[in-house]
Amino acid sequence: PPAAQGSWVSLPDERVDVDTFPILPAIISQLKARGITQFTSIQSGTFEPVLSGRDILARSRTGTGKTLAFALPIVESIGRASTGRAAPSQPLAIVLVPTRELARQVAAEFELVAKPYGLQTISVYGGAPMGPQVRDLRRGVHIVIGTPGRILDHISGGTLDLSAIKHAVLDEADEMLDMGFADDVATILESAPPAGSRQMLLFSATTPPFIQKLVRQHMVDEMQLDAIGQNDGPKTSTSVQHFAVLAPERTEHRAAVLRDVLTVHGRGAKRVIVFTETKRDCDELVTGKQLGTLSAAALHGDVQQQQRETTMRNFREGKFTVLVATDVAARGIDVSGVDLVISYHVPASTESYVHRSGRTGRAGASGSVVSLVDWTEKRRLASFDGQLNTRIRPLAEDSSTWLPRSQAESEGEGGVGGNTVPERAPLGMEKDKAKGGDGEGSKPDWGQA
Template sequence: MSFDTLGLSPALLRALNEHGYTDPTPVQLAAIPVVLAGSDLMAGAQTGTGKTAAFALPMLERLYPAGQRAVSSRKPRALVLTPTRELAAQVQESVRNYGKHLNARSITVFGGVGMGPQIDALRRGVDILVATPGRLLDHMQRRSVDLSAIEIVVLDEADRMLDMGFLPSMKRVLGALPRERQTLLFSATFSAEIKALASQFMRDPQEIQIARPNSVAATVTHRVHPVDQEFKRDLLLHLLERSGGQTLVFGRTKHGCDKLARLLEKAGLRAAAIHGNKSQNQRTRALSDFKTGRVNVLVATDIAARGLDIDQLPMVINFELPMVAEDYVHRIGRTGRAGAEGLAISLVCRAEEGQLRDIRKLLKQDLAIVPVEGFEPTQPPRLDAPVGANRPTKSRAQQHARRPHAQQNRGNGEHAAGNRKRRGQHTKPASRNI
């Protein structure tokens, strides 16, 4: 099937054609007719499946039937709630692209920037409002936004909004909307909390599931490189030196991401960090630099990276495994998108063996364990050991005896290649392990 068969107006089809979109994805095929029919919808779909268009296209069709604005109003008629500023900006960009021939009026409101321009835009009038929960509540408290005319509300990446603690905010927003409305919920997983939210605020929603819960794209190759914790940075540099492409690296903490990005820059790589403590301008600039190739390595926390829309990202590296197994799925969703091949590498030390087992159990598949020559761990992860089991430790003297040069230079910004050369390691082609 093509977009021509889904009941969209010529103005929308023209915009799709101009952007090179001809064939709808499975989630678009399933969701668009449901939304056009006016039904509430719960859609299970991973990032990278085309879910933004799955709600944006029929939403625009309903607001602008036959390419015309049906109602003359200055109040927002559609609301899209997203968990992060980055995702809000990307949804807004998609709405603007799809609605370019409709003169669609849309704005974003999110934190990290001044409220003045947002208030002015709301006063001028808008049809589609894309917002993060916290900033939207700020506007509601100031009475600078009127939600009484909302006809359609979209909860995008609802599972992540719950993970980030937005459930009370979501309930406050939904409770302030007109009862007669269409509610669309998109989520990678349907937890008990999400089902409870749906039962409270949705009316007989239709449910579609495009991929099984917690699944990853079949085009992604998973690879685990076991390594001692103290040599993770050296191994990361070794991999990045040989990759040559854009790489997204995941860290666990904001401070750790900043520290890692500085280390990579000192080693001669073009790197930037993105996390919640960065200002909106810093985050926007880092993402733009990464997309345009001015930055080759983007180091991110889970929350900051959620919703990043990066085409043709060949590789994701987990410098540290996430504490929650489901976050592995969200991380890996950055690569292997739209049928492209992707590589997901995890640097795993002995202390992370429990997290690795949880990930394998969640995915219901084995992950290839591939030691890298010269970085073989003294204490490899034990995948058959119970989580939290006692593990032998080694003395600091043993650590120094293992790789003295790397230990002396670890984290000081000196290029790791010199250390490896002195050890006489890594003389084989990089393609062996990448």
Template sequence: MPTTADSNRQLPTFAELGVAAELIDALAERGITHSFSIQELAIPIALDGRDLIGQARTGMGKTYAFGIPVLDRVFDDAALRELDGTPRALIVVPTRELAVQVGEDLERAAKHTPLSVATIYGGRPYEEQIDALHAGVDVVVGTPGRLIDLYDRGELILSGVAILVLDEADEMLDMGFLPDIERIWEALPQAPEPLQTMLFSATMPGPILTLARSKMRAPIHIRAESPDAPTTHATTKQIVFTSHRMDKPEVLARILQAGGRGRTIIFTRTKRTAADVAEDLARRGFAVGSVHGDLGQNAREASLDAFRTGTVDILVATDVAARGIDVDDVTHVINYQTPDDPMTYVHRIGRTGRAGHSGTAVTLVGYDEAHKWALINTELGLDQPDPPAWFSTSPELYEALDIPDSAEETVGPARKVHGAQLGSRGPRPRGQRGPRTGRDRSNRNRGGSRR
């Protein structure tokens, strides 16, 4: 049976969990002293070198649940080979944005240790990543395609890896990365010491569990809540209504003037819609950035950095970015287009109401999206089968979101979308794929995967 945590008590500090003092000091400098439930359960097991499958909802602390024991063991576990500049731990993630987030979190936690963390993903020059590997690295975080590229070139040495982590395994399955994961797994040494494997995810589809159990050594399956716990945060207020496609821009402008609104993420299904929404909001005077597949990597990173630092307080994103935005104080998530399936809905709105904060999730259901909402509502038991029809002038909209009567179509002079000046790839002509760098597929849209 999966192990679960009791939420009705004070969670232990990292010191009480036996974490190395150097890591505790680095976390304390960021105001992090007590663990989350998934961390309380996972860290002691992982520090013992055991295999585990960790399950927790988005925003509940999975990164440090595996990251802290990885750093601790690589830094100070006599069972691992002495450090020699080749990796001792490999953390595989589905998207570039998540690779950056995980890499930065681990670097901050390791600041008082001599450990080196390298982040490997597509969209960046090979040379800088190869130089980092040649300089010596202890922990590698990366996306499957670029990791395999560098392994095939002989630049990524896996012979010393003792710990493998698969983060957001369900997303890797959705994106078609399962064959790549199997190949990476087979490339890792199994002797003389057994490989420790940790698999973390918000959901656990059958193929992922089958793969894990066929390769892992008696893994302990842990959950941060009971199996019948709700799939969304109790701290997230969910507002759902039907909105006409032509009125959505006006509705959105009013929602963004709601009382108490802080950092806000707006999700769209398509790249074109993301670009259009961001440009419309910028014209209305909102400080907005955008993250979608038609933007170059530099532009995407600039937008994410601006959102994290508060330079912009609105980020328009496709689902490719949903797993890579690590900001705890997002007050609002807005589904401008209804998600395609229930788990996408869960992952999107999991960006708010995190780490004890309250949040608001707003879903605009188009008249042609009613069937999608019906599936989400039924699957998640949200008890909102018939969303009301609201317009940008509806009093119910203003009341539900605490929008002042003074809300206008614009909030100031027109701006530019942050990061847009760094350029985009633009749409490719029909029938022309264009060159790809190596085999990187960390953001490829395959098999219906959503961007």
């Protein structure tokens, strides 16, 4: 039975056949055509509560199918009651997402399951022409997926009326609010029916305090569903291995470490994402010679929308190997087959680390995460190691610290050494060692090397 308001209901970590759910057979056929024959814990656990109309706060590891967890029951709810085409400019469901890429991805998931019911969907986001969006909204759509800024543009322009909204969803809510969209989200929700008159669904990988505040302000008798484990803190996928290598602060030397990591540990990788803190680092890594002969492309806020879409399409199709991206541009990106994620600098928060890590190891696939960390960042990464309930190991198998021997020998002279990253098997292929492995007594030395 549902727990009392404010307490988490733990969802069992198990998969359930899609045939056992009261879903339109044509939708089940669509799912099976995509290779989806079982629902993950978050998908199966949220279906009935969302379908029943409850306000929901749900958290799960990245890569476990949160989008389908709310798309399916919303489509079923609207589809069963639908009498035909939607009213002009008055959708029945709105989904807010932090980035343009995520808007497109969520819209694609909705279209997959909405088509059998004949429901119309649209994604709206900045950087795309307003004209086609205005035309489609005025024709009438049942479900709108969009970024807060563009949603507000349509509301203020009179082309989007939220008075008929039955379902409001915040996807990647922690990232959206962390990016500074809190006021925009509040304004949008105030344009919709009040709490209790519409359903509110909040899906997130993490639930920091500002998420709890949002729940208090915009939900009524919410049900909190947990597919992570309420006492374990934010977690990454259990199929992902985590590593760190000490790198110099100086850009040219740090780039050399990155190149070594990619050369040695990216062997055989089909897709790699490198996260940078700034657009400048992103561009310099791609346009300079730091990555050697590896094919790479940049993704950040200054890249025009048409080029962003081309870049993501080419990355999915394997036309280049390394996507170098800023956090803001890459949040929510869902690309299968990402083998390796590298943080050029340690991210500012545990939540950012969780989301970066979530770009690999999706849907149970294996993956690896490597953080380049300098002396000023060690304490922050050490805190992640404790909070995530996972092991961030030194990249060198025979090292008790993050600092490779060759780098330690030359660091005092300002260099990084000739063989910064020791030769070893590609990431994801390591075997646990009886000695020097990742047992209880082998925690890396977080102090001086």
